[in-house]
Amino acid sequence: MNAFVILAGRDLRLALRQSGDSLIVVAFFAIATVLFPFGVGPEAAVLARIAVGVVWVTALLAALLSLDRIFAMDFEDGTLDQLVLSGHPLPLVVLAKVAAHWLTTGVPLILLSPILAVTMRLPAAGYGTLILALVLGTPTVSLIGAVGAALVLGTRRGGVLLSLLVLPLYVPVLIFGTAAVEAAIIGRPTEPMLMVLGGLALLALTLSPWAAGAALRQAVE
Amino acid sequence: MNAFVILAGRDLRLALRQSGDSLIVVAFFAIATVLFPFGVGPEAAVLARIAVGVVWVTALLAALLSLDRIFAMDFEDGTLDQLVLSGHPLPLVVLAKVAAHWLTTGVPLILLSPILAVTMRLPAAGYGTLILALVLGTPTVSLIGAVGAALVLGTRRGGVLLSLLVLPLYVPVLIFGTAAVEAAIIGRPTEPMLMVLGGLALLALTLSPWAAGAALRQAVE
Amino acid sequence: MEGFLEYLDMGGYAVWVWPAYGLVTTGLVGILAMTLRTLKARQKEFDELKSLRRNPSADGSP
Amino acid sequence: MIDDQFVPAAFTGEDLACHRGGRLVFAGLDFEVSPGNALVLRGANGSGKTTLLRLMASLARPATGTLFWGGAVVDDPEAHARRLRFVGHLDAIKLAQTVAENLVFWRALWCGPANEKIVGEAMGALGMAHLADFPVRHLSAGQRHRLALARVIAAPAPLWLLDEPGNALDEKSLAALSQMITVHRARGGMVIFASHGAAFVNDSETLDLGQFAATHVSHWSDDL
Amino acid sequence: MIDDQFVPAAFTGEDLACHRGGRLVFAGLDFEVSPGNALVLRGANGSGKTTLLRLMASLARPATGTLFWGGAVVDDPEAHARRLRFVGHLDAIKLAQTVAENLVFWRALWCGPANEKIVGEAMGALGMAHLADFPVRHLSAGQRHRLALARVIAAPAPLWLLDEPGNALDEKSLAALSQMITVHRARGGMVIFASHGAAFVNDSETLDLGQFAATHVSHWSDDL
Amino acid sequence: MHKFANPTLFMRIANAIFPWAAGLSIVLFTIGVPIALVTSPPDYQQGDTVRILYLHVPSAWSCMMVYGVIASGSAAFLIWRHPMANLVARASAPMGAVFTALALMTGMLWGEPMWGAFWVWDARLTSTLILFFIYLGYLALADAFEDPERGDKAAALLAVVGSVNLPIIHFSVEWWNTLHQPSIISTSGTSVSGAMLAPMLLMVGAFTSYYVAVLILGLRSELLNAKIRNARTSHAAAGQAAE
Ligand code: HEM
Ligand SMILES: Nc1ncnc2c1ncn2[C@@H]1O[C@H](COP(=O)(O)OP(=O)(O)OP(=O)(O)O)[C@@H](O)[C@H]1O
Ligand SMILES: Nc1ncnc2c1ncn2[C@@H]1O[C@H](COP(=O)(O)OP(=O)(O)OP(=O)(O)O)[C@@H](O)[C@H]1O
Ligand SMILES: [Mg+2]
Numbered sequence A, B: 001m002n003a004f005v006i007l008a009g010r011d012l013r014l015a016l017r018q019s020g021d022s023l024i025v026v027a028f029f030a031i032a033t034v035l036f037p038f039g040v041g042p043e044a045a046v047l048a049r050i051a052v053g054v055v056w057v058t059a060l061l062a063a064l065l066s067l068d069r070i071f072a073m074d075f076e077d078g079t080l081d082q083l084v085l086s087g088h089p090l091p092l093v094v095l096a097k098v099a100a101h102w103l104t105t106g107v108p109l110i111l112l113s114p115i116l117a118v119t120m121r122l123p124a125a126g127y128g129t130l131i132l133a134l135v136l137g138t139p140t141v142s143l144i145g146a147v148g149a150a151l152v153l154g155t156r157r158g159g160v161l162l163s164l165l166v167l168p169l170y171v172p173v174l175i176f177g178t179a180a181v182e183a184a185i186i187g188r189p190t191e192p193m194l195m196v197l198g199g200l201a202l203l204a205l206t207l208s209p210w211a212a213g214a215a216l217r218q219a220v221e
Numbered sequence C: 001m002e003g004f005l006e007y008l009d010m011g012g013y014a015v016w017v018w019p020a021y022g023l024v025t026t027g028l029v030g031i032l033a034m035t036l037r038t039l040k041a042r043q044k045e046f047d048e049l050k051s052l053r054r055n056p057s058a059d060g061s062p
Numbered sequence D, E: 001m002i003d004d005q006f007v008p009a010a011f012t013g014e015d016l017a018c019h020r021g022g023r024l025v026f027a028g029l030d031f032e033v034s035p036g037n038a039l040v041l042r043g044a045n046g047s048g049k050t051t052l053l054r055l056m057a058s059l060a061r062p063a064t065g066t067l068f069w070g071g072a073v074v075d076d077p078e079a080h081a082r083r084l085r086f087v088g089h090l091d092a093i094k095l096a097q098t099v100a101e102n103l104v105f106w107r108a109l110w111c112g113p114a115n116e117k118i119v120g121e122a123m124g125a126l127g128m129a130h131l132a133d134f135p136v137r138h139l140s141a142g143q144r145h146r147l148a149l150a151r152v153i154a155a156p157a158p159l160w161l162l163d164e165p166g167n168a169l170d171e172k173s174l175a176a177l178s179q180m181i182t183v184h185r186a187r188g189g190m191v192i193f194a195s196h197g198a199a200f201v202n203d204s205e206t207l208d209l210g211q212f213a214a215t216h217v218s219h220w221s222d223d224l
Numbered sequence F: 001m002h003k004f005a006n007p008t009l010f011m012r013i014a015n016a017i018f019p020w021a022a023g024l025s026i027v028l029f030t031i032g033v034p035i036a037l038v039t040s041p042p043d044y045q046q047g048d049t050v051r052i053l054y055l056h057v058p059s060a061w062s063c064m065m066v067y068g069v070i071a072s073g074s075a076a077f078l079i080w081r082h083p084m085a086n087l088v089a090r091a092s093a094p095m096g097a098v099f100t101a102l103a104l105m106t107g108m109l110w111g112e113p114m115w116g117a118f119w120v121w122d123a124r125l126t127s128t129l130i131l132f133f134i135y136l137g138y139l140a141l142a143d144a145f146e147d148p149e150r151g152d153k154a155a156a157l158l159a160v161v162g163s164v165n166l167p168i169i170h171f172s173v174e175w176w177n178t179l180h181q182p183s184i185i186s187t188s189g190t191s192v193s194g195a196m197l198a199p200m201l202l203m204v205g206a207f208t209s210y211y212v213a214v215l216i217l218g219l220r221s222e223l224l225n226a227k228i229r230n231a232r233t234s235h236a237a238a239g240q241a242a243e
């Protein structure tokens, strides 16, 4: 537990100070969302129709962008060797890094999403559920992504492979995430979708640290 | 001229063999475009309405993803020092690297775009213009991006900064790129928009190698 | 008093007008305060350096 | 929590062989280090020193052969990891942190609560005390390498595995390295390191990896 | 096209000073190298050897002072670049290419048409001929460094600037390095290199950077 | 000290301007704000929301003018290596960003009652938003390097690149907007009546003189910073030479 705090703490501090991995995500998310109206035109009706989808898809893409680097930088500078030699169970190490990733990318995304939803003219009824769905969905995104990121370490085509591996796994999150918000907008119950999102998060939480840990160990070999 | 071919040739070979920078871009583009139907729902009318915009926006984001690395890898492994010491003018070096970048990311994007336009239900009348507009627009994207990528070398927040610096500058390309396709769909003349896109490309071609070259020189200092 | 309240109401647009004035005031005053603060800090640092310079130990400098 | 687990024991390996990239790098290699001793790995570039050190750290698995710690087979990589410190060709340093922050982090991760004093001592031992609040990005090559070495002092463990520790060090730093190895051995610690250069450690055994080369391509015979 | 521009001339610097990160690293430094000579830069870690070499390569600009080539002020960085080869702490090697591909590329970029024979000779001189078709990713630390050195032979230029060229090299490679420097100097070439270790070059002058240190923070006095 | 001969002259002029700019700003604000808030009549169409305009237009005007200053300062710095030009650009940037943010926020506060939405994709709104991103990029880049000199140069390059692009962006956005005209309301048609003109001009003057005054304060501060850096290093050099 102590190791968890130390590791996550360092990654947080590094993210805030150095690579701006968290800021890139937010900037990317904001600017990407702002670009859509230029592409599809400014008509409020069209924008409102696609608002949820655009916010969710760009959120996923933004997370993917930063996942690429979650272990890669440590791998390249030798830090991963030292983490494997830390004597702590690797799933714990993974969990700490995922927590830091989520705090630096998922949380800012969640905080920014209402503002972007305003520019996209999301109907007012959808805001609460959008945030709730993102809160439940983004940890899954980070957890699944970590497995992919660990698997592609040291391969020559890391980035591509990662998107190929991970994006299909994001489809359920995307479907239930948008469905929840749309249900909220037309006034139908959102609990079922939110429950599914929560279930996905739990599943990812139990499985992916082990899978990612195993992948990391064979990456350093 | 000779140096141009040598440099571009190497970057091309490296891209094909190693980092998969070009593949990641294509994969990202493909997957991002495929995710949208999940996000906004499968109604053909809505998809068709937003198809052009989505294809263009994801193309820009995809290019941005790989631009991040256009000089960064050379900077980190010392290659940039050696290129600056090559005795060739830096704008030429920049141009060669941009050419390689465009060939490995822009061209695959262009080739892939009709397929994705199908999944997004783009009306048939738009295909030819979409490709033409991408052919005229993507070089500008690579050229402008190179300036941004050179400026952020050695910063603590390379990636974020790059999107922050470059995406606003892409707005004209996006606007005229989508407008051309939309004009084609409703049967209006597309030449004016395509001319503007061509003009933007020429402008970028004359200015950005110098700007990027200046940025590179001060990056190694 | 009535009149004043009515004035404050801004013809029903108080929610928009007053925040606008508030925001602008905050922005302008904020940036002035920040500028003054860094100016003062740097002035202090500079004066310290100057008095250090007058020390006999650095007399050899041109 | 691990801080007081400084329990040296004989570290040995039997009949080790290792593949890299489908090629057998060395085979039939035995080694033995007892508490207080040092073992120097020598051999031409590419002879497998780095490979062997990673294998000893249980970062890589041997193709054949077994490692023993105090006579018992090393089979739990996590437990083994706690007994050793590894300094490789890569520095495992985050450029955005300061020298002290880097040390405090690893100390805390490896040995529980960060101890200000020991971190200060580690920096002092390698002549970096005045650089404590410097961002690593501003350090020269040798200073960075010294930081990687200081980590080993900040978080004590009985076995040190150092890959060319003398690289890029100036004379005084070499003396400091030699000194820190002497102190470590006096406590019963063990050191295994790869080196090409002059011996900066007294009274050490040498293992020449050239002997165990599995493929007999001499790099030189045909070229010079 | 540049291949035959091997025209050595005296390379000198006067009153050089250099900032790094807002700090003055050295000041008032003069140096001189004539054709056929070697200059060794010495000094503790962080004394500015790397900084000075980059400055000599016109990769960095001095805060004050001037460089001269054959008596003329060096003011066109591109022209100056064509006279020199620089090997820094970073190898400038692409891991995905083979050894030969790496060499051919730099040779072609720096000296026009790639010449198979000279590339082969360069690999031979550093004992890498048998590694020609090896991907660099599979090389050991010393082998990579040798590849960086081979580049300097593959693309001749009168002035060599080498930053700790002996790092990570085994004995035979050190001898090869020494040999390649001798050959270069016999042709009238000049070498300036930073080094901590034993002198592997005969008859060289030494420049101790400690003398020109602008800030007198001793790394040692207060710590050891 | 010859290095600062030029700055000395520059600062002498700037210091001479300062009291006038500061005084003018105070006077204009004290006259302008009461007129804008109290004595000017509500617009017959927009009611009292028109009072936001007296802030909105000056902010919008200032943010564009300040970008012009930054771009010319940066160009002068890159071409003639004029250090003061760079300081002018650096000191202006935070103010420009704040003015842009204020223009956006006051515009949004106006848009909600007028159009029923905080945000519409109007040409001018959109260009202003992009200008805001460019300001943020400039500030972030200038600050992103460990070595302050690199930050100066990189940011100056960016400002120049941005100034080439801004007109293109503005033109594109305007054109894009006319393309989609039917669906949105444009601000460009809004006519400014006589009663509105006086307070608006007063406030534009107040903002501009405020900018000039604070800029000079900022310049003093930046100059001190440069001198401190310089003193630090040459002090060290002198200490070394003495030994
Ligand atoms: C986020 C929202 C807005 C932004 C970013 C914005 C931006 C701008 C800009 C850049 C100018 C040009 C200033 C100049 O030429 O000196 C301007 C002027 C103006 N804006 Fe806005 N604006 C916004 C919202 C609004 C709204 C909602 C209205 C009113 C319905 C409005 C009415 C005006 C008027 C009347 C002028 C000056 C008169 C003119 O030049 O036509 N603006 N605004
Ligand atoms: N990027 C940088 N930013 C700021 N300061 C730097 C930077 N690089 C080096 N320095 C500082 O400049 C000084 C000289 O560094 P340099 O790398 O030239 O030393 P060196 O003599 O090559 O040392 P070494 O033997 O360790 O390679 C060091 O004190 C270092 O702290
Ligand atoms: N990642 C890798 N994949 C394939 N082969 C490798 C890899 N790393 C090293 N090798 C090969 O394994 C052999 C041993 O390499 P190793 O790095 O252990 O040598 P070393 O003795 O440490 O050399 P040096 O003195 O140069 O550091 C080398 O011949 C090298 O070609
Ligand atoms: Mg090795």
Ligand SMILES: [Mg+2]
Pocket (backbone or CB within 6 Å): D140, D141, D142, E049, E050, E051, E089, E163
């Ligand atoms: Mg050095």
